Amino acid sequence: xxxxxxxxxxxxxxxxxxxxxxxxxxxxLDEIVTVESSRLKCQxxxxxxxxxxxxxxxxxxxxxxxxxxxxxxxxxxGSPLPDAIITxxxxxxxxxxxxxxxxxxxxxEEFLTPTSFIxxxxxxxxxxxxxLQKCHNYNFTYVNRGISFESALLDSIIQCRLGQAxxxxxxxxxxxxxxxxxxxxxLGHWKRKPVNNLGLFQDKTRGSxxxxxxxxxxxxxxxxxxSYAKVIGVDTFFKPxxxxxxxxxxxxFLQTQDLSIEGIDLVILGMNGDPSQDLVYDQLxxxxxxxxxxxxxxxxxxxxxxxxxxxxxxxxxxxxxQRIPQVVFPDFPANTKLKNILIYNHYRNLDHSLMLIxxx
Numbered sequence: 001x002x003x004x005x006x007x008x009x010x011x012x013x014x015x016x017x018x019x020x021x022x023x024x025x026x027x028x029l030d031e032i033v034t035v036e037s038s039r040l041k042c043q044x045x046x047x048x049x050x051x052x053x054x055x056x057x058x059x060x061x062x063x064x065x066x067x068x069x070x071x072x073x074x075x076x077x078g079s080p081l082p083d084a085i086i087t088x089x090x091x092x093x094x095x096x097x098x099x100x101x102x103x104x105x106x107x108x109e110e111f112l113t114p115t116s117f118i119x120x121x122x123x124x125x126x127x128x129x130x131x132l133q134k135c136h137n138y139n140f141t142y143v144n145r146g147i148s149f150e151s152a153l154l155d156s157i158i159q160c161r162l163g164q165a166x167x168x169x170x171x172x173x174x175x176x177x178x179x180x181x182x183x184x185x186x187l188g189h190w191k192r193k194p195v196n197n198l199g200l201f202q203d204k205t206r207g208s209x210x211x212x213x214x215x216x217x218x219x220x221x222x223x224x225x226x227s228y229a230k231v232i233g234v235d236t237f238f239k240p241x242x243x244x245x246x247x248x249x250x251x252x253f254l255q256t257q258d259l260s261i262e263g264i265d266l267v268i269l270g271m272n273g274d275p276s277q278d279l280v281y282d283q284l285x286x287x288x289x290x291x292x293x294x295x296x297x298x299x300x301x302x303x304x305x306x307x308x309x310x311x312x313x314x315x316x317x318x319x320x321x322q323r324i325p326q327v328v329f330p331d332f333p334a335n336t337k338l339k340n341i342l343i344y345n346h347y348r349n350l351d352h353s354l355m356l357i358x359x360x
Contacts, residue, residue: 007161009168010360011228013077013218015069016313017042018301019197019211023068025076028317029300029325034198038191039181039210040302051132058115059128060096062175065214066125067132070169074133077218077226083165084138085126086156088148088172090305092122092141095177125173125214138165146347147236148172149306150355154234160221168219172309176212176302184210189303191273198327200273200299208272211302215309217316227360228316229341232257235354243283246352250288250344253354264292265338266324268311270345271296272303280349295329308345308353315341315357 016022019040020033033043047056047064050071056064066087074082100116118124123141130139138159142151149172159165184190191207200209219231235253240246254260267289271278285294301310318324319341324332343355 015073146351
């Protein structure tokens, strides 16, 4: 399959609510949250600073996360009404879905309140943002498992390339509930025993740590004084046969941008602490990436469908500040110029994605 070169877009604003204290854009992983657990929960800001108090009480947790993160992003960009709101989510508003189904069973399908049902749809977050912003423009939500966010990013770039939008509010949102954690734990997705998240990659037992988050980006084909970085390209692929196919895909992707692996200053890998899942990354490190600096991010946010949004936030902040936090790359040489960052992530070796970010 031929990978086409696409128009570059600039990241002009950020908003990120995650298991780390990332909602304050004036900081950059200065204070790291560590837990001894099999799951990472988001650090919630004071939502009343971003949402009307009466509305906060009626919103589910994922809607509060999404609305607040988008508000932080818009405030950071100083942007007017976006021309499009595009989000990606793997499970959507799973808490409201659980509430509705539980009430359905408990009440024998009678006397059901509509609120949980209305707020259970996957596009509720982007719809709520549009209502609050009074934005009647293009609004779309992608639900493509492990490449939901990357699909939304690709659409955002297409909207800019076609001239349909000059500003796009892009987001990746997923929440973790007790029920979803329990179900996926039974499938062997998570660590059986609590583990310190900063020691995730030293623990060689089966499974990862569950995570969640809501990250938003204000994209535009035009650079501003607040631009963090530019997204040069994005690519997704499904269930490659082996590591050699992944290597070929990475090399072809870089070639479309007139780059080789030697032109990449840092590769951010989606390692999640599960030896069977990380085997792909380990093989790449021994072969294609043996002479390239690599780092990881899921010890900070956990594993979830749209964790790629956290990785994009991390890459954008690194390029803006020209600094890699100790917790991400403790031995990175000081005063090293950073221009190009490649993000490679996969979800259970099925959904694979590549994002290429460059200095803005």
